[in-house]
Every structure is written in structure tokens, then in C-alpha cells.
Amino acid sequence: xxxxxxxxxxxxxxxxxxxxxxxxxxxxxxxxxxxxxxxxxxxxxxxxxxxxxxxxxxxxxxxxxxxxxxxxxxxxxxxxxxxxxxxxxxxxxxxxxxxxxxxxxxxxxxxxxxxxxxxxxxxxxxxxxxxxxxxxxxxxxxxxxxxxxxxxxxxxxxxxxxxxxxxxxxxxxxxxxxxxxxxxxxxxxxxxxxxxxxxxxxxxxxxxxxxxxxxxxxxxxxxxxxxxxxxxxxxxxxxxxxxxxxxxxxxxxxxxxxxxxxxxxxxxxxxxxxxxxxxxxxxxxxxxxxxxxxxxxxxxxxxxxxxxxxxxxxxxxxxxxxxxxxxxxxxxxxxxxxxxxxxxxxxxxxxxxxxxxxxxxxxxxxxxxxxxxxxxxxxxxxxxxxxxxxxxxxxxxxxxxxxxxx
Amino acid sequence: xxxxxxxxxxxxxxxxxxxxxxxxxxxxxxxxxxxxxxxxxxxxxxxxxxxxxxxxxxxxxxxxxxxxxxxxxxxxxxxxxxxxxxxxxxxxxxxxxxxxxxxxxxxxxxxxxxxxxxxxxxxxxxxxxxxxxxxxxxxxxxxxxxxxxxxxxxxxxxxxxxxxxxxxxxxxxxxxxxxxxxxxxxxxxxxxxxxxxxxxxxxxxxxxxxxxxxxxxxxxxxxxxxxxxxxxxxxxxxxxxxxxxxxxxxxxxxxxxxxxxxxxxxxxxxxxxxxxxxxxxxxxxxxxxxxxxxxxxxxxxxxxxxxxxxxxxxxxxxxxxxxxxxxxxxxxxxxxxxxxxxxxxxxxxxxxxxxxxxxxxxxxxxxxxxxxxxxxxxxxxxxxxxxxxxxxxxxxxxxxxxxxxxxxxxxxxxxxxxxxxxxxxx
Numbered sequence: 001x002x003x004x005x006x007x008x009x010x011x012x013x014x015x016x017x018x019x020x021x022x023x024x025x026x027x028x029x030x031x032x033x034x035x036x037x038x039x040x041x042x043x044x045x046x047x048x049x050x051x052x053x054x055x056x057x058x059x060x061x062x063x064x065x066x067x068x069x070x071x072x073x074x075x076x077x078x079x080x081x082x083x084x085x086x087x088x089x090x091x092x093x094x095x096x097x098x099x100x101x102x103x104x105x106x107x108x109x110x111x112x113x114x115x116x117x118x119x120x121x122x123x124x125x126x127x128x129x130x131x132x133x134x135x136x137x138x139x140x141x142x143x144x145x146x147x148x149x150x151x152x153x154x155x156x157x158x159x160x161x162x163x164x165x166x167x168x169x170x171x172x173x174x175x176x177x178x179x180x181x182x183x184x185x186x187x188x189x190x191x192x193x194x195x196x197x198x199x200x201x202x203x204x205x206x207x208x209x210x211x212x213x214x215x216x217x218x219x220x221x222x223x224x225x226x227x228x229x230x231x232x233x234x235x236x237x238x239x240x241x242x243x244x245x246x247x248x249x250x251x252x253x254x255x256x257x258x259x260x261x262x263x264x265x266x267x268x269x270x271x272x273x274x275x276x277x278x279x280x281x282x283x284x285x286x287x288x289x290x291x292x293x294x295x296x297x298x299x300x301x302x303x304x305x306x307x308x309x310x311x312x313x314x315x316x317x318x319x320x321x322x323x324x325x326x327x328x329x330x331x332x333x334x335x336x337x338x339x340x341x342x343x344x345x346x347x348x349x350x351x352x353x354x355x356x357x358x359x360x361x362x363x364x365x366x367x368x369x370x371x372x373x374x375x376x377x378x379x380x381x382x383x384x385x386x387x388x389x390x391x392x393x394x395x396x397x398x399x400x401x402x403x404x405x406x
Numbered sequence: 407x408x409x410x411x412x413x414x415x416x417x418x419x420x421x422x423x424x425x426x427x428x429x430x431x432x433x434x435x436x437x438x439x440x441x442x443x444x445x446x447x448x449x450x451x452x453x454x455x456x457x458x459x460x461x462x463x464x465x466x467x468x469x470x471x472x473x474x475x476x477x478x479x480x481x482x483x484x485x486x487x488x489x490x491x492x493x494x495x496x497x498x499x500x501x502x503x504x505x506x507x508x509x510x511x512x513x514x515x516x517x518x519x520x521x522x523x524x525x526x527x528x529x530x531x532x533x534x535x536x537x538x539x540x541x542x543x544x545x546x547x548x549x550x551x552x553x554x555x556x557x558x559x560x561x562x563x564x565x566x567x568x569x570x571x572x573x574x575x576x577x578x579x580x581x582x583x584x585x586x587x588x589x590x591x592x593x594x595x596x597x598x599x600x601x602x603x604x605x606x607x608x609x610x611x612x613x614x615x616x617x618x619x620x621x622x623x624x625x626x627x628x629x630x631x632x633x634x635x636x637x638x639x640x641x642x643x644x645x646x647x648x649x650x651x652x653x654x655x656x657x658x659x660x661x662x663x664x665x666x667x668x669x670x671x672x673x674x675x676x677x678x679x680x681x682x683x684x685x686x687x688x689x690x691x692x693x694x695x696x697x698x699x700x701x702x703x704x705x706x707x708x709x710x711x712x713x714x715x716x717x718x719x720x721x722x723x724x725x726x727x728x729x730x731x732x733x734x735x736x737x738x739x740x741x742x743x744x745x746x747x748x749x750x751x752x753x754x755x756x757x758x759x760x761x762x763x764x765x766x767x768x769x770x771x772x773x774x775x776x777x778x779x780x781x782x783x784x785x786x787x788x789x790x791x792x793x794x795x796x797x798x799x800x801x802x803x804x805x806x807x808x809x810x811x812x813x814x815x816x817x818x819x820x821x822x823x824x825x826x827x828x829x830x831x832x
Contacts, residue, residue: 048541071688104683108579109558110514119536122526132457134519138619139458147620148688148818152514152558152579157819160685166697168681169821170587173512174559174577181576185591192598209537213525214517216544218553273574277567347558395559396574 007191010257010264010405013090013250014355015082015201018342019052019243023085024359026055031341031356031367041226041241042207048223049216051206052243052343057081068162073112073149076158079203082246083159086199090250091262096164098260103167103195104156105186107178107202107347111150113210117141155203165199172347176308176392177273178202179350183400184271186251196256201248201352204345215240220393222311228340228371230320232311240310240393243343247352266358266402269297269385274397284318286397287389291326294387294401302333304366304383306357308390308398309337310344315391320375327377332387334379336367350390350398357386357402364404408663412677413710416597419676420665420830422498423658424770425491427484428757429465429651433491437757438774441782442803446635446756448649454615461627463634465651465758466613478515478555480611482564484654484763485510489569489607496658496670498603499570506603506660508571509591510562511584513612513762517556561609571605581817582724583681584608585655585765586825590679592659602664608766609654618650624689626726636786638759640723640752641730641798643791648724651758655766657773674773677810677828678709684820690728691816695736698822702740702812705824713744715810716826718781720772721798722814723752724759733814734794749806751784751799765815769825772811776829779807 021038029035038055062084087093153171172178186198222239276282326332364382390398429447430440456462529539562575585608592604628647630637684697787800
């Protein structure tokens with residue numbers, strides 16, 4: 001993907017909510033200026049797993065109708081809320097004409113279950129209830145609205161209903177890969193004239209045992225306290241701490257933004273997805289190829305990196321070695337790992353990182369080191385280019401380059 | 407990227423391979439024979455007990471696995487079989503080395519009842535709630551399949567591995583429009599020149615007890631259980647809901663010139679695509695049909711096709727009271743007086759609603775309709791709905807030359823996706 005000025009892609013809106021707080025100022029103040037986070041890590045409610053919970057939100061601010069709120073489960077409320085923030089930030093909220101042509105790519109998982117109902121049914125089955133017991137209980141106990149909250153594409157549906165985004169609408173699934181592909185395909189479509197303005201992002205509610213159960217089956221989760229990803233990776237197999245996050249980006253062609261007089265946070269110079277089967281060294285090989293593809297776009301200054309390191313030992317140590325090589329070569333100045341702050345939010349991880357990269361570019365600064373000073377080296381001054389990476393906890397290698405617009 | 411361009415100066419997208427599995431059978435030949443004979447694949451559910459259910463019929467695909475398996479295992483298998491057929495027909499690449507990207511519509515996944523039940527039964531801990539206990543048990547197990555098949559990216563990842571597709575596979579869901587969305591993503595990628603070829607698949611093997619009950623609770627399913635083959639009645643006055651079904655459809659899409667250059671047989675052309683999100687309600691369409699109307703009109707514009715060029719419509723036609731009324735109203739609004747002369751049929755009358763797979767399966771059948779010059783009927787059409795004055799090709803297949811097909815796919819969450827599929831030459 002080249003970046004001739006005529007087909008520049010601008011990030012003009014960012015909506016971000018997490019345990020750190022709501023909005024760009026809150027994230028900047030905590031991650032760059034050392035302010036207190038809105039919600040501390042929760043190490044008890046989901047023990048043995050710690051979780052970064054969502055900061056308190058006033059849902060009415062972005063989802064004014066209570067009837068709409070009631071039709072959603074938590075992950076959809078978080079996403080609809082973050083989408084509203086992004087639209088506010090981009091100046092497109094309520095611009096019905098442009099919203100009717102705005103395309104949407106949502107990266108989503110799905111299904112929040114009714115744990116109480118599940119527990120009652122499991123207890124009944126364990127007591128030897130016959131086969132038809134399951135049918136009977138499900139028919140009587142499942143709520144119809146819950147099903148709609150479980151459909152992956154119903155976050156997009158709710159965003160359309162609440163915020164009137166009504167161009168095309170696609171929902172990608174598949175953990176971190178979904179978020180990478182969402183941003184990548186939106187950027188490619190804009191560059192090819194297959195759309196001018198996109199709403200891209202996702203939401204993840206980490207405060208749910210059903211997802212923790214699925215991840216526990218893969219032995220992916222960290223057990224312990226609030227430990228930065230590098231330290232987690234250095235301890236046995238390490239582990240992922242999941243976090244509740246909502247992240248949406250408004251990205252548009254430069255021409256579309258200029259026509260409405262909007263200045264961007266940053267330019268999205270390139271987005272690359274990749275995949276490996278995760279044999280040792282394979283993810284690094286993907287990253288090497290991606291970086292080589294970006295090489296023509298890179299300036300002379302060493303890069304600031306917003307890393308997708310998850311704390312899981314194998315990929316995190318591999319990524320760390322990759323960055324240490326680049327630091328030694330003078331190509332990377334400093335690395336920051338947002339998952340040490342807000343946790344892993346699966347599909348939402350990558351859009352959130354692109355948002356944080358763009359925020360750093362626009363605020364002309366970088367985030368505070370957290371943990372291991374050998375990799376989280378000091379960074380003073382204003383980064384012109386920020387590289388963000390993904391080394392998903394299972395699959396999902398990706399890279400994006402975000403840069404300052406003069 | 408070759409030199410042949412469409413009316414907007416874009417590369418032309420050819421279809422060079424197709425594959426399908428449905429409750430009617432495996433492979434295009436068996437499916438086509440059944441479809442044109444007006445045979446239904448709907449039957450009584452035997453996969454799980456149906457006591458207490460209002461709906462006891464479905465178009466499950468039961469001939470692949472003798473026992474109930476995890477839904478994603480069946481979805482993956484169905485996709486694999488359909489893709490095998492499509493890739494073989496296209497004669498592209500070599501086994502395990504497909505020279506293009508993968509776009510795949512897959513059903514949402516989660517741990518299912520058998521897995522939950524096993525974890526709970528094996529739990530030694532009595533502390534906390536049921537999930538606490540299952541989590542303790544999960545941490546003691548090392549079942550890679552149980553873990554990976556509960557990941558949303560797993561099915562496409564395994565297909566990508568098997569077929570050797572390029573890049574990161576895209577798994578997507580736009581509810582019952584998913585299959586069409588997968589095709590649209592492939593068309594867009596080829597038009598951009600990102601890839602010369604794309605393997606696009608819609609698959610759904612997700613009929614399990616809870617899935618069926620969820621749709622039942624939304625009152626979306628037919629309860630015409632007495633004669634399963636007569637339950638799906640798209641556009642009929644006595645239609646009362648859709649019939650859940652399983653299957654997979656796969657297509658190989660290629661840059662037209664690249665396909666010609668390697669001597670591939672071109673089966674059809676993806677002439678136009680469009681999509682329009684509805685903002686009215688989570689399960690209902692805007693009453694005036696405007697988003698569906700917009701989706702159809704934008705598709706015609708995308709293809710540069712006139713109203714009089716469309717000579718068959720492969721309807722979404724679910725057999726729900728709401729869908730069929732809205733679809734008929736929208737088609738009449740777009741096509742005006744032309745609508746009387748355009749045959750419209752619903753494959754779902756025979757294969758049921760294959761949900762995530764529907765758009766892809768019905769695209770395959772649309773191409774087949776062009777190639778064979780035979781329009782599959784809408785069966786079970788004994789009581790016409792006077793409010794739907796369409797030529798629905800009732801009950802019996804019809805021989806007719808077809809050169810341009812509109813295929814509709816609509817889904818919960820306001821999804822409206824349309825395809826215009828044309829005959830070769832482009």
C-alpha cells in the first residue's frame with residue numbers, strides 16, 4: 001500500500017473506553033501523564049483470573065433510549081457507546097447524510113450467556129435428569145432478547161439503530177485477527193475507492209465467566225496480580241489478562257475529511273494482516289516480512305512501537321526478541337504494551353492499539369514505560385511515526401503504521 | 407490484474423469453480439437433480455431429542471457424521487467438502503496450495519451443552535458457581551480441539567491450512583446474509599487487485615438444541631411438523647416460518663483475465679454487489695422496505711444493469727410472513743411493471759434456510775440456473791398469497807434461458823446484501 005498524498009487515509013475519530021476511563025483525555029492522562037486509572041484490576045471477582053473491568057459509564061450519554069439499552073447485552077452496550085464517542089470525535093454524529101453512506105466493519109465475538117440458567121440446568125443434569133430436561137429448561141428459561149445479544153453482527157445492528165450508520169455493514173470474527181482485518185480491509189477499500197468513510201472497531205466485555213472458561217481450556221490466562229506483559233511472559237508459560245474495552249475508529253479518505261473541514265489525529269499509512277501456525281519463529285518471520293513491506297514508508301527517526309504483546313510467554317518472548325533486534329539496530333526507540341494497562345480485548349485489541357498509536361501522534365508524545373525498562377525504554381519528544389503490532393494469543397499477526405499529519 | 411474492465415473501469419470477477427452440500431446431498435449434481443425435481447431435503451430431527459419443542463423438523467446434514475459432533479466440526483467439514491468440489495472444478499493451484507485469499511462465512515461459536523455437561527460432571531471442586539467449577543476442571547484438562555473449536559477464528563483457520571490459501575483468512579458473520587457478504591468481500595478484493603483469486607465459502611452446521619430453541623423463542627420457525635417436506639412454503643399464504651437447515655456453498659472467484667489466461671472454464675460473472683444496513687429494528691425491516699430497495703438498486707447500479715436485463719431472481723424467500731412480504735414489496739418497488747415478467751423462486755422451499763451458508767449456496771444454484779437454463783421451483787406453493795403477485799415458479803421447474811440473476815440475502819441486525827450474477831461472456 002503506497003501513500004501518495006492523493007489517497008491518504010486519515011484517522012479522524014477515536015472512541016475508546018476501558019478500565020482506564022472514558023475517552024482520549026482519560027487514556028492520555030493515565031498512560032502518558034501518570035493519572036490514576038478509573039477502575040483498578042479486579043483480582044477477586046473472577047479468581048483465579050484477574051480482569052481489567054470497564055470504567056463506570058453513563059450509558060445514557062451515548063445510548064439515550066433505555067429501550068435500546070435493554071435490548072443489548074454488556075458487550076453491545078460497550079461497543080455502541082464507543083462507536084458514539086468515535087462519531088462525536090470525528091464530528092459526524094448526527095450527520096445523517098454522511099452516516100447513510102458510512103460503511104462499518106465491526107470485529108466481534110459474541111454470546112454472553114445467562115450463567116444462572118446454565119448453572120441450574122447443569123445441576124439438574126448432574127442429578128440425573130432425563131434427556132428432555134435440557135429442552136424443557138431452555139424453552140422456559142432462555143430470554144429471546146439474549147439470543148439477539150449473542151449474535152456477533154448485532155453490535156453492528158445496534159450501532160445502526162442508535163447512531164444511524166447505514167452504509168454497508170460487515171462483522172468479522174476471529175479474535176485479534178478480526179480486528180486486524182477490519183482495519184486493513186477498511187483502509188484498502190478507501191484506497192481503492194470502495195468507500196470513503198468507515199466506522200471500524202469492536203468491543204469486548206471481559207467480565208464474564210463464559211469467555212474465561214473458553215480461554216481457560218487453552219491455558220491462556222494469567223493467574224495472579226497486575227503484572228506487566230513482559231514479566232508475565234518471563235514466568236513459566238505466562239498468560240493473558242483480559243480486559244473490558246470498547247474501541248472504534250473513524251477512518252476516511254483525506255479528500256472526504258477535507259471536504260468537511262476535518263483535521264485528523266493521524267494518517268493511517270499502512271495496515272498489514274498476517275497469519276502463521278505459530279511454530280517457533282513463524283510469527284517473527286511474518287513480522288519481519290511485514291516490516292520489510294513497510295520499509296519504504298519509514299522515516300529516518302527510530303520508531304515508537306505500540307505492541308500487541310499479550311503476556312503469553314511464547315509469542316511475547318518472540319516479539320520481544322524481534323523488538324530488541326530493532327532497538328539494537330537503531331530502528332526502534334521504545335516499546336509500550338497497552339495490554340499491561342487495559343488487558344487483552346480479543347477482537348478489539350488491534351483497533352484499540354491503532355487508536356492509541358494515533359493518539360500519541362496527535363498529542364506529540366508517548367506513553368509511560370510500564371515494567372521492564374530494557375524494552376520499555378524512555379521516549380522523549382514527539383513520535384512522527386508509531387508502529388503498532390499484533391501477536392495474537394492464538395493467531396493474528398498484524399502491523400499498522402500511523403504517522404503525523406503536518 | 408488483467409485488462410478486461412467493467413462499466414466502471416474495474417477488473418471483472420469470474421466464477422470458475424463451485425461446490426455445495428445441503429440436506430439434499432453432497433455435490434452440485436445431486437443437489438441440482440433434487441432441486442429441479444422439486445424434492446425437499448427437510449426431515450424430522452433425529453440428532454437430539456425434540457420433546458417440548460414446537461418445531462421438530464429441520465434440514466440437518468446427517469450423512470457426514472453418524473453421531474452428533476460439535477457444530478464447528480460439522481461446519482468445517484461441510485465447508486471443506488464444498489471447497490474441495492469448487493477448487494477441483496476450477497482446476498486452480500495444486501492440492502493444498504490455493505493461490506488466493508479466503509473469505510469465509512461461519513456461524514458464531516461457543517462451548518456447547520455436551521462440552522459444558524462433561525466439564526461440570528468431571529469437576530471435583532464444589533466451590534463457587536457452576537462456571538467456577540467448570541473453570542477449575544478446564545485448567546486440569548488439555549483438550550486442544552475443545553479449546554480451538556470454541557475460538558471464532560478456528561474453522562476458517564483450519565480451512566486456510568487445508569487449502570493453503572494466502573494471507574490471513576477472514577471469518578465473518580452478517581447473520582443470514584453471511585454467505586453473500588463473503589462473496590462480496592471476495593469480489594471487492596479482486597476488483598482492488600489485492601488478489602487474482604479468492605475462495606469464498608458460506609457454511610453452517612450449527613443446528614443444535616439451543617440454537618433451535620433460540621429461533622423458536624423468536625417465533626421465527628415453521629411449526630408445520632406433520633409433513634416436513636411441505637413445511638417451507640415461501641410466498642404462500644399459509645407460510646408460517648422458516649425451516650432451519652445446514653449446508654455449505656463454496657465458489658472460486660478469479661480475475662477474469664487471469665482465469666482466461668490459465669484456460670479456466672468461466673461459469674459466470676459476478677456483475678454487481680451491494681449492501682445496505684437497516685436502522686429500524688433488530689429483527690424487523692423498515693416498513694417501507696427502503697433499505698432492501700436501496701440494496702437492490704445499488705446492486706443494479708454496481709453492475710450497470712438495467713431493470714429489463716434481470717431475467718431471474720433467486721429470492722431470499724425464507725417462508726416467514728415478514729420476510730416474504732417485505733421482499734415482494736421491495737422487488738415490486740424496484741422493478742415496477744417488469745416484475746410480472748421475471749420468474750422468482752426460493753431454493754429454501756427445498757433446502758430450508760441454511761442461515762450462514764444460504765447466500766453462498768444460493769449463489770451456486772444461481773450460477774447453475776444460468777448454466778442449465780432451468781429454473782428451480784418454489785415448492786409447496788399450493789395456496790398463493792394474493793398480496794404477493796409474483797411469478798414464483800410454483801412447484802415445477804421451468805426451462806428458460808437465464809443470463810442475469812439477482813440473488814437476495816437478508817439477515818437479523820438489519821443486514822441486506824444482494825448479488826447480480828451474469829452469464830459469460832462478461
